[in-house]
Amino acid sequence: MSGYDHDQLAQLIGMLPPAPDAWVRAAQELPEARRGLDQLVARAEADAAFRADVLADLERALEAEGVEPQPRVVDELRRLLADQ
Amino acid sequence: MEAPGDDGEAASGRAELTEHAATDAALVQRCRAGDDAAWRELVDRFSRYVYAIAVQGFRLPQQDAEDVFQEVFARVYERLGSLRDDEAVRPWIAQLTRRLCIDRLRAGSRESDADLDELPEVPADDVLESLEQAFDVHEALAELPENCRQILDRFFARDESYRTIGDDLGLPAGTIASRISRCLDKLRDAFEGRNLPSTPSSGQVT
Numbered sequence: 053m054s055g056y057d058h059d060q061l062a063q064l065i066g067m068l069p070p071a072p073d074a075w076v077r078a079a080q081e082l083p084e085a086r087r088g089l090d091q092l093v094a095r096a097e098a099d100a101a102f103r104a105d106v107l108a109d110l111e112r113a114l115e116a117e118g119v120e121p122q123p124r125v126v127d128e129l130r131r132l133l134a135d136q
Numbered sequence: 137m138e139a140p141g142d143d144g145e146a147a148s149g150r151a152e153l154t155e156h157a158a159t160d161a162a163l164v165q166r167c168r169a170g171d172d173a174a175w176r177e178l179v180d181r182f183s184r185y186v187y188a189i190a191v192q193g194f195r196l197p198q199q200d201a202e203d204v205f206q207e208v209f210a211r212v213y214e215r216l217g218s219l220r221d222d223e224a225v226r227p228w229i230a231q232l233t234r235r236l237c238i239d240r241l242r243a244g245s246r247e248s249d250a251d252l253d254e255l256p257e258v259p260a261d262d263v264l265e266s267l268e269q270a271f272d273v274h275e276a277l278a279e280l281p282e283n284c285r286q287i288l289d290r291f292f293a294r295d296e297s298y299r300t301i302g303d304d305l306g307l308p309a310g311t312i313a314s315r316i317s318r319c320l321d322k323l324r325d326a327f328e329g330r331n332l333p334s335t336p337s338s339g340q341v342t
Binding site for chain 1: 170172175176179180183184185186187188192202205206209210213266267269270271273274277288289292293294295317320323324327328
């Protein structure tokens, strides 16, 4: 391989700046979010009153499960409950 | 006919490639086994890459880039089980990101009644190739001592000034410049020592 000079290396380092922290954190928390969603949906399937409570306030239901109610997660929960 | 040393160098390069790919493969296997820490590491490893493809390669606006970014990792999480070759996780992620970026551009074109055959801002191959090289440089950077890793990343990738870095590290700003130069020498040695091919393959599962 031919030699890379400092400028080339600097440019290549600069081509990959960090993604915004919040994006990375949201992606990293995906497994916990999915587990929280699965638990909510399972309980909602088994308990109609609980399902009504969840539907009445999706954000609060997620927070109660320890899941940050990001819009994407709220939408996913709404979709899963609608599929029931 | 190859020079006598070529075999050794090629073998060495293959060994490094295998070792590196095995690291990716091991990470994928741990993720598949439900290891949350491995998942966080996988996101950490590929987050800049996905972000750069969306923002620098396809020039998506931040909102679209964020949607693509989250969708990429959601699909990776859901479909890791169907990945045929664990060592190919990087080209798979690259392909997935490119595809979702193109979908996003097509959706934007539909909304604006633009001609669907004329997608705007699809990056030239050389831009994507440069991002591959950049990824390899960052992998080499990760092998350097912490002080070099930090100083090069903060100056070149995070755009921090000599003064900011110097204040944080308790060093005069002038010293930062000479450290950067020395660290770039180390990075060049590490990068050229890796001798990794940088072209992602295609045809992975989606």
